[in-house]
Amino acid sequence: MPDYNLRLIIPEIFLFLWALFIIAFDLGTKRKNPKLIGYLTMGGIAATAVLLYLYHGGISFNNMFKSDPLALFFKVIFLGSAFMAVGSSFDIIAQKIKNHRGEFFGLVLFSTVGMMFLASAGELISLYIGLELTTIPLFILAAYYKDDRISVEAGLKYLVIGAFSSAILLYGLSLLYGLSGTTDIVMMKINLALLYLNTNGIGWALLMAIVMVLAGIGFKLALVPFHMWAPDVYQGAPTPITALLSVGSKAAGVVAFMRIFIDGLYGFADAVMFPLDWGNIVAVLAAAAMILGNISALRQKNIKRMLAYSSIAQIGYVMVGMVAVSELGVGSVGYYMFIYLFANMGAFAVATIFNDNTGSDSIASYAGLSKSSPMISAFMAIFLLSLAGIPPLAGFAAKFFVFAAGIQAGYTWLVILALLTAVVSLYYYANVIKMMYFAPDNPTIKLNTPLSANIVLIIGVAGLIIFGVYPEPILNFALDTARVFGF
Template sequence: MDFQLPPYDLKMMLPEIFLFLWALVVFTFDLLTNRKKETAIGYLTLVGILITGVLLAFTGYGRGFGNMFFNDPMARFFKIIFLGAAFMAVGSSFGILKQRIRNHRGEYFGLILLSTVGMMFLASSQELLSLYIGLELTTIPLFVLAAFYKDDKLSVEAGIKYFIVGAFSSALLLYGISFLYGMSGTTDIVQMKINLAITHLTFTNIGMTLVIAVVTMLAGIGYKLGLPPFHQWVPDVYEGSPTPVAAFLSIGSKAAGLVAFAKIFVNGLSAFHGPEMLPNDWGQLVALMAILAMVLGNTVAIWQTNIKRMLGYSSIAQAGYIMIGMVTMNVYGLSSVAFYMFAYMFANMGAFAIVTVFEDKTGSTQIASYRGLSKSAPGLSLTLAIFLLSLAGIPPLAGFLAKYYVFAAAVEKANSADSASWLYWLVGVGLITTVFSLYYYANIIKQMYFSREDSPYKIPVSAPAMMVIAICLIGVILFGVWPEPILQFAGDIPASFGFIAR
């Protein structure tokens, strides 16, 4: 048999290739200028991300490298989120650029870009091994970034912790993938779906092996997403890492985990998701993790005194809401996940950007130090309040529509069949914990607004940080009031997973 090299369409991969090269440019630029250029390197990084975005817009849908590299609506939607998260993380890093990372600016920005490249590969890969490599390329730079304040104990602790947990979870994921390969004889996700079904029908006893595969992969991805019981690293890493890195983690890394989950479970193992409680059904297991995430994240966040830890627990809870959309497995499910992530990006990156500028000025991440801020920094306080209300899901902000969409997806599914009515419980827990979540988000608003004393801090905001905050503010309001274009875009995603498009 003649072996034919599959057509590799490099054009499909243009944005990724460009971004990778640009990361090298950033590294080199820093060395060539003897690490003297302060802000130029930051702007250079921002420009690179923008050009990648333009290239992405011109790269049409299609596939390359056989069936390994897909540019479908899902890949493109999530690539926009990755680039957006990277852009905003870089934009809000200008404060620490001048102070805390003086000697390693090139590495800092270059690693953010490399991690973004990994996420983009992940979003496009349609095959388990390249997916795994994409995930590794995403997380390895993040280990370094988390520990970037070398002389700060907490940051080093965060880096080590994240590294150990991350390495362990990757191993678990790989272990699960090896089982899938063993059962299906392929790493191509679409082919695997077919082969697994055939194997399942032919040999009745693959159930147990499949359970092992599902559980180990769920643990692996669960770590990345910070879903309980695999969430313990989240608050520590968020607290210790440089704040823009924590922001990037909370959006970029989470979105990458979601893509991996969607590809392996929602697509590859879709046959093994039933409303009936089968031993190899992963839906209810994930639902249980989502419930734990919402309950635990939202209740523990109430007790936090450090705003970064609080946002860490809030991100655990938000992951829980997103997983509701994942387990619904209907036409709304994946669209709602994508839209949720999109809306969450603006609110969370915006909140983190403000936490960053506050920390740059005051050195504090304590919630109590925000007391009276609305008098000394009224604009910033109002903006932070809007981001927090969006995270809590108050209309007409984007966060509300995101929650509405996710819950709508679940109610649609629960309503469609009696056997899926357990989803009502998921919705119920989600809604009640939303009320809990309002308490801790409002607590920060309370500190800023309700105190009669004045805050001693005047907060200067650098131009790039201002830009990031403005983009997030516009995003949170605009996509709350006029979300239709994004919803249309997100509505195309389920089709590429075999769900009938609307």
């Protein structure tokens, strides 16, 4: 008799109901209280975190839903990114979105529920459904400025590419099912290993499956060469949604990647398979992502596009830890995503605040900001320096662990390349700082920030400094997630 351990999905159920409640509440109050529903949304996310703390650990739905440390760790990231995205969107809600405020927050929560299911998926079908539930609300959210051509274009582009990549992913998953006869990831690992031993080699079908799954998830991660949608979508979508896309949705892709590749296809990362092991393929893609992302970011004049390319590069760094396929590798990837949450959400929050006040996204318009808004400029500098990996900010520790995992696994060339591109990345991050601090004063800009945005910024900065100086607790937590894969 399968065990439906409903206790474990209480957080997801709650968040789902809360999303419905937010939409209904907005309608019921005749859309008069944008601030209140914002705070209610943030409160709901916080309450979900509490529920998550109370109800976790175990397996339910016959192994379809696993509440293991990996799922828990990534759910914290998802909830954090949703919290920070909602917190930084108050001004947008007040000024630009007049009609569908409740739905905006509701969709963010639906997407978050999808990410949470995805993180817990123990087999391919629930994983796929989780992924779809994550992305479909994001299609709508990306096009949320209905009257803005760029936003609608972003939504449409994301929809088409998203649907396309889902199809490829599904094809790949069906091949995996065909080869292994199961959708359960752990069973799949065993069956594929048996298949490998019986047929004495890696078949073309398996290779095709690997490539298709890689492409499907690669689209979600914006991993080169599946990245071309990212800059346009990032630029067009409302900035808090861009932030959610670049952190929450990306972390969802990372956890899906871990479940399928590090768990299900564990045996095929090894150099024994050379040159057809997925470790090498992903390493090459990671190298391409770091080179292309960083070089393209150099030329960007729009801060959102710059951050889009930077996030393409950042996923390359994450993959350095991923290809290590080791305890430190998995742990460092988790740590990296956790820190990326603070730095990237923070940077996008500043971009949101700046746009709300000045209507501009161009980097040149940040000139002299440090004089008129010293606090926000200092925060932005901290976010960017952390993204660049300068100690003692947490971004450095994250890079250090990822690179350590890479060296340990023998990917020295990849680590050296990653470090070289990290130097390049400093140039464009520092370019924004240069604008804010070194350019002549421009007293006309005066930024007003709502309380909720200030909370987001303070969480971001505090996270980067505290976990930069003292990374051990989070690192231990992240290393704990590696136990899921038996390391």
